[in-house]
Amino acid sequence: MKPLDQSYSKSRRFKNQVKAVVTNPYNVIVLVAIVLLTYLIVLPLLDMITTSFTLAQKDARLAGGAAGDFTLYYWQRLLGSSLTKQMLVQPLLNSLLIGVCVSFFASLLGSVLAFKPFFSLAVIIPYMIPSWCKSQAWLTMFKTERIGGAPGFLMSLGINVPDWLAYGPVAIITVLSLHYYAYAYLLVSAALNSINSELEEMGEIQGAGKATILRKITLPLVLPAMLSAIILTFSKAIGTFGVINSLGSKVNFVTLSSQLYMNSKSQNTQTAFAMALIMICIASISVFVNQKLIGSRKSYATIGGKGGRSTPLRLGKHKPIITLVLIVFFIFGIIMPIALLILESFMLRQGDY
Secondary structure, three states: OOHHHHHHHHHHHHHHHHHHHHHOHHHHHHHHHHHHHHHHHHHHHHHHHHHHOEOOHHHHHHHOOOOOOEOOHHHHHHHOOOOHHHHHHHHHHHHHHHHHHHHHHHHHHHHHHHOOHHHHHHHHHHHHOOHHHHHHHHHHHHOOHHHOOOOOHHHHOOOOOOHHHHOOHHHHHHHHHHHHHHHHHHHHHHHHHOOOHHHHHHHHHOOOOHHHHHHHHHHHHHHHHHHHHHHHHHHHHHHOOHHHHHHHHHHOOOOHHHHHHHHHHOOOHHHHHHHHHHHHHHHHHHHHHHHHHHOOOOOOOOOOOOOOOOOOOOOHHHHHHHHHHHHHHHHHHHHHHHHHHHHHHOOOOOOOO
8 A cells, every 4th residue: 555545545444433532422511511610610719729829919928928929828827827716617517516416417307208108399499499488487586686677477466586586506407407408309319119019028028027128128228228318418518608697797706608709808818718718618529428438328229020010118116297297388488488488478567666
């Protein structure tokens, strides 16, 4: 073969390879995903990192440098100064308190609801309402004289409401738990529906009680979904701002998200970015722990010779208790917040019930 023909053959082969790569739908999707991730995540993250190490004009005099210089001033101020406890340690502890409590109660509530398919549509609808709207419904019910203005519904009836119930961590945890339970409900209900009921029936045949079946068969199968829901809820709870600002600012309850907002509002952009990076690290660590704890269990599957069937789990003597819990939740967690918001929208004078 002549050299010219060999060169043409290599060129044609290269073009065919490029065409095969470009025309493959999978490769196109991967390329688009990489471009979007780079533009929406990687570049903003790099900008945040570089900004947190860049000296601002207003701090040049204090830091002893020129604007635009590389500096550790903001990280030192955040991690090793007299302001560390106020700016980082206390907000971090408050964020962890909110994240742990909300992930526990929301996951517990969502998991219990997953055992009652009748409530499927009802439990999803409240999640469509923004969490800060639920905080407004909470204030409508429990608002006290602490912040002035029109009293809440209970105060208007002559019922004294303690401040710890109206504002602060208890109120925040309750509202966020009633909002983020949907994650656990969706994940756990999907896991329950995928369980082959023959496994539970075989346990009954062997003489196992319902508690043993739940502990030895059902829970191990839904545990990956429950832990994933906990991690997802934890990450969302420590990053939320609206509810914490509505219910926490009145009693000076500050978390990382609200502290970040205050720094950003006061033009401390570099410090705000440093705090945002710390929050990203916390979320990344929680995801890493989740992968380590249940990474090997996520690929678990039940295998049989024929398709498995799924039947509702019989609750036995616990059915009245769980039904009562669900009814109470349905009334106080779904109907009342929506009813209060609707009532407020038709009132001429706020607080005049």
